[in-house]
Amino acid sequence: MPSLFSPFQLRDVTFKNRIAVSPMSQYRAKEGLANDWHMVHLGRFALGGAALIYAEATAVTKDGRRTHGDLGLWTDEQADSLAPVTRFIEAEGAVPGVQLAHAGRKASERRPWHGETPVDADDNLARGETPWRVIGPSNIPYATGWNIPHEMTEADIENVIDAFGQAARRAQAAGFRVIEVYAAHGFLIHQFLSPIANKRSDRWGGKPENRRRLAIEIARAIRLEWKDNLPLVFRLSATDYLNGGIEIEDTIETAKALKAEGVDMIDCSTGGIGGKTRPKRMVIEQGFQVQYAEAVRSCADIASMAVGFLWDADMCETIIREERADMVALARELLDDPNWPLHAAAALGLDKDRAMWPVEAGWWLTRRDRVLHKFGLR
Incomplete structure (x- = not known):
């Protein structure tokens, strides 16, 4: 039995293999509601043999969307729209998961194919889409030309924490069996974690314990609403690749703190905090982020997921066999070949x-x- 196709358990949820479908934003929702696109997009991965299938970054508040096309879970109607998707995924033997998100200072953005820049009057003329108020830990924009976020008040922070809890309740009602919290790639929680974006001097900023406080409080709020027997995952950017930013040592400590709050696995990505220019320290190659999943797994004593530029079945098999990570997540490779897990099984001699x-x-x-x-x- 190849290690890649061995079962894996978190709490009371068993995954039939170690392959996850990474959250991939489609920007096809309207007012946060799922539609036939999401059923087909996610359903084909269930037919293709993946064990864990994540719905895309799903906003916990309307203002927390990245774009007008984001999925949402700030209303019960949105949960109802996702229920048929989770039922299909589970009926085909896979586990439905959802990534809960708040974009923070990266909100009010155009879809990538419309420019991946802030929404403005041109979008209103072209698509009837208008900008909205953007918030963040400090009034520092994501990049030159981007909206200056309103520095969040205590009330703003408490509202966001509560929104994650309520979204978890709706995720459970919709039939999801795994929640992943999006705390990477420059989204709101990552903004609080990173000294690059967080210049606060109150209990939410400054020393590392304060900067990770939002992540901790969100984990607690979710655990109050999320069944004890269901897994909770966090996606973290393990390093900012920038001097003065998050390094892997910081992420290991964050992972330890999250584990103490009932988080079961860390999905290890990198970067995303310092604008659209790739940091010089970021060297992209096949499996370039696996080292961070290995470090978190080993040093924080928590399950980890490796993600990023993974497409070779033998490499994925080696990652799991050598216990460098507990699961692997693929994204664009699965867009190209939704049957990649089945082809990988054949390539590894399991399913001729x-x-x-x-x-x-x-x-x-x-x-x-x-x-x-x-x-x-x-």
């Missing part, structure tokens, strides 16, 4: 006869394989 495929596809493909072999066509 397509027995792991849904019978509606596997039966026909096996028959075709026999014909092609018989006539020497492939």
Whole structure:
């Protein structure tokens, strides 16, 4: 049995293999509501053999959206719109997960194909989409030309913490079995964690314990609403790659603190805090973030997920077999090939006869394989 296809358990949830579908924003929602696009987009990964399928970054408040097209869980109606998606995913043997998010100073942004810059009057003319108020830990914009966020008051912070708790309640009602909190890539919680964006001098800023306070309080708020037998995951940017920013040692301490609050796994990504220019220290290559998942797993004694530029089945197998991470998450590779998990199983010698495929596809493909072999066509 390849390690990549061994089962893995967090609390009372068992994943049939170690492959997760990373949250991939589609920007196709309207007023935060899921629609047929989300059913097809996420459903195909369930048919393709992944064990854990995350819905995209899902805003906990309307103002916490990144774009007008973000999914949301700030209303019960939004939870109802996601329930058919979770039912389908679970019926096909996968685990439905959701990534809860607040964009903070990166809110009120255009979709990537519209420029990935702040919404302005041109968007109102082109699409009837208007900007909204942006908040953050300090009044420091994400990058030159971006909105200057309003520095959050105590009331703002408490409202966001409560919103994560209420979104967790709705996620449970919608049928999700895993929550991941988006505390990476320059979103609000990462903004509080990083000294690059957080210049506060109160109990929410300054020393590391204060900067991670928002993450801790959000974990507590979610755990109050989220069943004890269901896993809670945090995605962290393990390093900012910037002098004066978060380093892996900081993330290990954050992971330890989150574990104490009932967090079960850390999804280890990097970067995203210092504008759109790639930091010089960030060297992108296949599996370049695995080292951080390994460090967190080893030093914080918590399960970890490796993510980022993973596409080779043998590499993913090695990561799990050598216990560098407990799960691997793929994103764009699965957009290109939603059946990647099934193809990986065959490549690793586990499923030569397509027995792991849904019978509606596997039966026909096996028959075709026999014909092609018989006539020497492939």
